[in-house]
Amino acid sequence: xxxAIKQTNFEFPHQEGFYKGKVRDVYYLGDKIVVVxxxxxxxxxxxxxxxxxxxxxxxxxxxxxxxxxxxxIVPNWLEEVPHPxxxxxxxxxxxxxxxxxxxxxxxxAWREYKSGKRMICGVAMPDGMKEGDRFPEPxxxxxxxxxxxxxxxxxxxxxxxxxxxxxxDWRMLKEYALSLFALGTxxxxxxxLILVDTKYEFGTYKDQIILIDEIHTPDxxxxxxxxxxxxxxxRGEKQKQLSxxxxxxxxxxxxxxxxEGQVMPEMPEExxxxxxxxYIELYELITGRTFQKGSYDGIEGDMKDAVIQCLR
Numbered sequence: 001x002x003x004a005i006k007q008t009n010f011e012f013p014h015q016e017g018f019y020k021g022k023v024r025d026v027y028y029l030g031d032k033i034v035v036v037x038x039x040x041x042x043x044x045x046x047x048x049x050x051x052x053x054x055x056x057x058x059x060x061x062x063x064x065x066x067x068x069x070x071x072x073i074v075p076n077w078l079e080e081v082p083h084p085x086x087x088x089x090x091x092x093x094x095x096x097x098x099x100x101x102x103x104x105x106x107x108x109a110w111r112e113y114k115s116g117k118r119m120i121c122g123v124a125m126p127d128g129m130k131e132g133d134r135f136p137e138p139x140x141x142x143x144x145x146x147x148x149x150x151x152x153x154x155x156x157x158x159x160x161x162x163x164x165x166x167x168x169d170w171r172m173l174k175e176y177a178l179s180l181f182a183l184g185t186x187x188x189x190x191x192x193l194i195l196v197d198t199k200y201e202f203g204t205y206k207d208q209i210i211l212i213d214e215i216h217t218p219d220x221x222x223x224x225x226x227x228x229x230x231x232x233x234x235r236g237e238k239q240k241q242l243s244x245x246x247x248x249x250x251x252x253x254x255x256x257x258x259x260e261g262q263v264m265p266e267m268p269e270e271x272x273x274x275x276x277x278x279y280i281e282l283y284e285l286i287t288g289r290t291f292q293k294g295s296y297d298g299i300e301g302d303m304k305d306a307v308i309q310c311l312r
Contacts, residue, residue: 006038013308035089054293121140140178
C-alpha cells in the first residue's frame with residue numbers, strides 16, 4: 001500500500017492544545033497555530049478510511065498560492081510555510097459559518113434544485129436552469145459550521161436572528177466572500193478553468209475579521225474546464241470537473257451518502273491512485289506549476305524540525 005500521512009502526533013515546545021479536523025491537524029502555540037495538511041480525504045462530512053498520497057502537500061501548495069494572491073483583498077492568517085505540508089500563522093477565533101459562494105448550479109445546490117426547491121439559504125434560484133448553468137450573479141449560501149456531523153444550510157436572516165454575527169460583520173463577510181470569489185474566478189480563467197463554487201472560513205484576530213483555513217483548493221472548491229464548457233451545456237452533457245465531486249459520485253455508486261446505517265466502502269488501490277492523479281492535475285492547472293512529489297521517508301521528523309526552526 002502506498003505511503004500517506006493519515007495523522008500526526010507532534011509535541012512542540014510551548015504547545016497548548018491540539019485539534020484534529022477532517023483533513024488538518026492543528027497545533028496551538030500561544031497566539032500562533034501550526035496547521036499540518038494530512039493526506040486524509042473527507043466526503044459527506046465523513047473521513048474516508050484510505051488516505052490519498054500527496055494530497056496534503058497539494059492542498060497546502062494551492063492554498064498558499066491563493067492566500068498570498070488575496071492578502072491585499074482580505075487579511076489572512078498565513079505567515080510562513082516551513083514545509084510543503086505545513087503552514088504557520090495567526091491563531092484566530094473562528095466564526096462558526098462557512099461562507100459558500102456559488103457561481104454555477106452544481107453539487108448540493110443542484111441536488112436541492114432537482115428535488116424541486118427554488119430557494120437555498122433564503123436565496124432564490126431562477127426557474128428553467130440545468131445542472132452546470134451559470135447563475136445571473138454569484139450567490140452566497142452560508143452553512144453553519146458543525147464540530148461533528150453535517151453542516152446545515154442557513155439564511156442571512158437566521159444568522160442575524162441567532163446572533164451568530166452582527167449585521168455589520170455579516171455584510172463584511174459577504175463582501176469579502178464575493179471579492180475572493182471574483183479573484184478566484186479571474187485566476188481560474190487565466191488557467192483555462194471555471195471556478196464553479198467554493199467556501200470560505202473567517203475568524204477574528206485582535207478585533208479584526210481575517211480569512212482562515214484554505215481557499216480555492218479542490219477540497220473546498222469545484223472547477224470546470226473552460227474549453228468546451230458551453231458546447232457541453234448546449235448538448236446536455238456532464239461538465240469536465242476538477243474537484244472531489246468524483247469521489248462523492250464513486251461513494252454514491254457504492255451505496256454511501258453519509259446517511260445513518262450506510263457502510264462506507266473501502267477505496268481500492270487503483271482508485272486511490274486515480275484520486276492522487278486528479279489532485280496533481282488540478283494543482284498544475286490552477287497554479288501553472290509542475291508538481292514536485294516530496295519523499296515520505298522521514299517526513300514526520302522533517303515536518304517537526306521545520307516547524308521548530310520556524311518558531312525560533
